[in-house]
Amino acid sequence: MFAIESIKIEHQSAPILTDCRHPRFSFSLRSDRSATVLRSACIQMNNGWEKEITDPLLIVYDGPALKPFETYEVTVSAQSIAGEVTEATTIFHTGRLSLPWQAKWISDPNSRVESPNSPVPLMFRRRFTVTHPADMRVLATAMGIFDLYLDGKRLHEDYFNPGFTNYEADLQYIVCERPDLQPGEHEFMAVVAGGWAVGRTTHVDNTTKSKSRLSADRPALLTELWLRTEDGTETVIGTDETFEVSMEGPWRLADFYDGETYDARIQPEQMNWKPAAIEALHVHPELTARYGLPVTAHERLKPVAWQEAPSGELIVDFGQNIAGAVDFTVRGHEGQTITIRHAEALERGELYVQNLRSAKQTLTYICKEGRQSCSPRFTYMGFRYIGISGVRREDIESIEAVAVYSDFRTIGSFSCSNDDLNQLQRNLTWSGKDNFVDIPTDCPQRDERQGWTGDITLFSPTACFNYDMSVFLEKWLRDVKTEQNAIGSIPFVVPSRKGITPVMTTSCWSDCCVLVPWTLYQASGDRTILDRMYPVMKKYMADVKRWAALSLPIYGSPHILKLPFQFGDWCAPVGSVPDWLAHGAWVGTAYYAHTSDVMAKIAQVLQKPQDEKRFRNQRDRIKTAFRKVFTDGHGRMKEEFQSAYVLALAFGLEENEANRRIMAERLWALIQENGGHLCTGFPATPYLLFALADHGYVKKAYELLQTDTDPSWLYQVRLGATTMWEQWGAVQEDGTIKEASLNHYAYGAVGDFFYRRICGLDIVEPGYRRFRVKPLVGGNLTWAECRHESPFGTIRVRWDMLDDQFKLQLTVPFGTVCEIELPDGTMYQAESGEHHYECAI
Numbered sequence: 076m077f078a079i080e081s082i083k084i085e086h087q088s089a090p091i092l093t094d095c096r097h098p099r100f101s102f103s104l105r106s107d108r109s110a111t112v113l114r115s116a117c118i119q120m121n122n123g124w125e126k127e128i129t130d131p132l133l134i135v136y137d138g139p140a141l142k143p144f145e146t147y148e149v150t151v152s153a154q155s156i157a158g159e160v161t162e163a164t165t166i167f168h169t170g171r172l173s174l175p176w177q178a179k180w181i182s183d184p185n186s187r188v189e190s191p192n193s194p195v196p197l198m199f200r201r202r203f204t205v206t207h208p209a210d211m212r213v214l215a216t217a218m219g220i221f222d223l224y225l226d227g228k229r230l231h232e233d234y235f236n237p238g239f240t241n242y243e244a245d246l247q248y249i250v251c252e253r254p255d256l257q258p259g260e261h262e263f264m265a266v267v268a269g270g271w272a273v274g275r276t277t278h279v280d281n282t283t284k285s286k287s288r289l290s291a292d293r294p295a296l297l298t299e300l301w302l303r304t305e306d307g308t309e310t311v312i313g314t315d316e317t318f319e320v321s322m323e324g325p326w327r328l329a330d331f332y333d334g335e336t337y338d339a340r341i342q343p344e345q346m347n348w349k350p351a352a353i354e355a356l357h358v359h360p361e362l363t364a365r366y367g368l369p370v371t372a373h374e375r376l377k378p379v380a381w382q383e384a385p386s387g388e389l390i391v392d393f394g395q396n397i398a399g400a401v402d403f404t405v406r407g408h409e410g411q412t413i414t415i416r417h418a419e420a421l422e423r424g425e426l427y428v429q430n431l432r433s434a435k436q437t438l439t440y441i442c443k444e445g446r447q448s449c450s451p452r453f454t455y456m457g458f459r460y461i462g463i464s465g466v467r468r469e470d471i472e473s474i475e476a477v478a479v480y481s482d483f484r485t486i487g488s489f490s491c492s493n494d495d496l497n498q499l500q501r502n503l504t505w506s507g508k509d510n511f512v513d514i515p516t517d518c519p520q521r522d523e524r525q526g527w528t529g530d531i532t533l534f535s536p537t538a539c540f541n542y543d544m545s546v547f548l549e550k551w552l553r554d555v556k557t558e559q560n561a562i563g564s565i566p567f568v569v570p571s572r573k574g575i576t577p578v579m580t581t582s583c584w585s586d587c588c589v590l591v592p593w594t595l596y597q598a599s600g601d602r603t604i605l606d607r608m609y610p611v612m613k614k615y616m617a618d619v620k621r622w623a624a625l626s627l628p629i630y631g632s633p634h635i636l637k638l639p640f641q642f643g644d645w646c647a648p649v650g651s652v653p654d655w656l657a658h659g660a661w662v663g664t665a666y667y668a669h670t671s672d673v674m675a676k677i678a679q680v681l682q683k684p685q686d687e688k689r690f691r692n693q694r695d696r697i698k699t700a701f702r703k704v705f706t707d708g709h710g711r712m713k714e715e716f717q718s719a720y721v722l723a724l725a726f727g728l729e730e731n732e733a734n735r736r737i738m739a740e741r742l743w744a745l746i747q748e749n750g751g752h753l754c755t756g757f758p759a760t761p762y763l764l765f766a767l768a769d770h771g772y773v774k775k776a777y778e779l780l781q782t783d784t785d786p787s788w789l790y791q792v793r794l795g796a797t798t799m800w801e802q803w804g805a806v807q808e809d810g811t812i813k814e815a816s817l818n819h820y821a822y823g824a825v826g827d828f829f830y831r832r833i834c835g836l837d838i839v840e841p842g843y844r845r846f847r848v849k850p851l852v853g854g855n856l857t858w859a860e861c862r863h864e865s866p867f868g869t870i871r872v873r874w875d876m877l878d879d880q881f882k883l884q885l886t887v888p889f890g891t892v893c894e895i896e897l898p899d900g901t902m903y904q905a906e907s908g909e910h911h912y913e914c915a916i
């Protein structure tokens with residue numbers, strides 16, 4: 076059977092709504108004949124546009140201008156070289172495109188927020204009468220985050236709209252449909268809480284206090300209700316003074332860090348309402364239909380244990396550290412106050428909250444009489460445990476923890492014969508989910524939760540194996556682009572938090588503008604992201620070059636990158652911040668060479684031969700400088716530490732084979748001197764196992780991976796971690812906890828090694844059009860397997876070791892080619908279909 080497996084529009088499956096004027100289409104095929112390929116295909120739209128194609132990956136719509144609020148039908152018909160034919164159809168909807176808004180921004184001028192507090196959520200309402208059955212469409216956005224209701228029922232399930240963007244430049248709006256509204260009186264209601272635009276925000280730096288109102292003075296709403304009757308009559312009710320507003324709603328507090336206070340006794344009829352006022356915003360973003368992913372509820376976890384803390388608090392363990400919120404049903408009495416605190420760990424039987432810093436992560440619920448349910452909507456917490464007070468256990472009918480994160484698809488899995496490694500894979504995929512809440516964050520629990528650029532730079536290769544990251548990261552990269560300053564620097568966190576986090580060129584972190592698009596391009600095969608980001612990359616690289624040139628008087632070379640500031644060996648398990656920063660020049664220069672190398676590759680893809688040559692030469696000059704300044708010329712670092720060797724080896728900074736051998740030898744010697752332990756921080760850890768395994772130390776790489784004493788990946792697993800920790804020894808053997816996050820994905824970047832080395836699945840041509848499978852047997856593993864849904868279809872790799880016999884089972888998707896190398900060195904090439912190979916080992 077020959078069939079179209081999926082058609083994607085802007086990297087998403089239907090239903091989608093977009094304001095994109097030139098949407099990108101792609102499709103994947105499947106056939107039960109092996110080794111077939113696509114002969115030709117035709118893509119057509121019901122507006123007359125059609126295109127003949129031979130490549131299913133990236134087809135850009137270039138037909139007549141799309142119309143607002145249309146539904147377009149897209150049909151793909153394809154023919155294989157074997158002559159089989161197939162056809163499939165999908166649809167997409169357009170948003171308002173450039174249709175001007177009739178609505179005006181509204182708010183309540185009395186909502187005065189004292190920074191750093193978050194505002195009391197505002198409630199807006201508008202009553203209207205429908206005389207004939209009508210279909211309703213609601214378009215909405217806000218300064219703050221909002222929920223919309225019609226006649227008391229929420230119109231959508233997703234959270235935290237309109238999402239987190241650079242509000243000076245971009246603001247997303249959402250569209251909800253409500254068909255068949257019956258004649259009579261209806262009530263539209265919106266709740267707008269502070270969210271990212273108005274609510275409290277801060278980050279780790281102790282000298283920097285929290286701030287609120289970064290993008291607006293108070294919550295504000297912009298909404299249009301479009302009513303269309305059967306005869307085609309359209310009425311638009313836009314936000315203006317005919318809407319009413321109230322500050323007296325049941326949400327008394329809503330704050331990302333501190334939680335929610337909800338008073339269930341408050342009913343809309345008892346609240347004071349007054350006409351809303353027109354609000355003049357001081358940002359003027361472009362309004363676009365949501366181009367990121369909605370944030371939605373996912374796993375629902377039941378308690379795995381209940382216990383009473385010495386303090387008397389009722390503790391519930393959900394067995395998994397998550398980002399999300401509780402959902403409970405209780406029997407309560409009017410005025411009874413239930414308090415639920417959230418934490419990632421317990422210490423001596425009590426909730427451990429020190430690592431939350433100033434974040435309170437507390438839900439306060441004031442009951443009405445009787446049976447009632449509650450689940451926060453305007454906050455999320457990072458937690459595995461909760462502490463409940465104010466209600467007896469027997470009055471809690473049910474309680475669950477709901478994981479809340481962006482709605483990306485899981486497209487990969489890895490497992491092997493070692494259960495601890497499987498747990499590590501679970502931990503790192505959970506940390507991925509927990510930190511992909513509309514933007515890629517560093518952590519979901521403490522008073523931070525920012526879009527730290529370095530963390531996602533390091534984790535994106537692992538993320539792209541496990542999840543479909545295209546939509547999520549393209550949205551974030553749009554902000555990276557807008558946030559670049561005039562001289563080319565990128566903020567530490569994106570979206571930036573004005574006046575809180577600096578905008579500064581810093582390797583690894585700011586390199587996100589080059590490395591993340593490159594990773595995404597490799598995984599998706601869609602070069603659009605490279606085209607979009609190339610001007611940013613070039614400008615950024617020019618800035619890096621200027622800073623490097625300032626090193627001339629210090630190092631005698633204009634290619635050493637130390638200025639203006641480097642995080643260096645951030646979070647290495649020795650010393651503290653000053654020691655990590657002190658290794659800035661090594662890390663900075665190594666990344667400078669690596670990023671120049673990637674720039675040369677990008678320039679090649681974009682067919683810019685001059686740039687390609689320039690970046691290649693630049694890379695070579697940086698490599699030479701690195702060796703001259705930091706090594707003795709024979710492979711040994713003048714100052715030895717693991718990260719220096721790891722980066723030199725992984726980024727190919729040493730040309731001479733004999734010197735490389737010495738580097739690998741010295742790296743292993745340093746590991747041994749450290750009791751068989753790694754000693755690397757954020758920037759080098761993702762490359763550590765590659766540096767060993769790719770330079771003759773496969774056995775040692777496995778040994779290091781399977782070590783379970785501190786510091787190591789499996790130490791966390793042995794101590795019961797369910798997510799990745801920010802710092803290697805965050806929890807001590809005796810259970811004492813350092814003040815560190817227990818849910819940071821940076822060290823989860825080891826997941827890349829699982830796919831690319833243990834299973835040996837590596838990309839040769841972007842989008843897996845051509846890929847390699849070269850499993851790395853070792854560490855007493857008897858089997859390993861992975862699955863990855865590539866843009867062409869699902870790849871499966873499974874290897875087994877049976878009595879010195881190695882067996883490989885492989886699924887190669889339609890339209891791709893796989894190069895296979897077995898552990899005995901034999902090589903094969905396979906086209907689509909199922910394949911089996913064996914060799915003695």
Ligand code: BGC
Pocket residue numbers: 279517518523527528529530642645819821
């Ligand atoms: C964050 C990080 C980040 C780092 C940079 C921390 O506070 O949690 O993960 O990359 O700061 O300094």
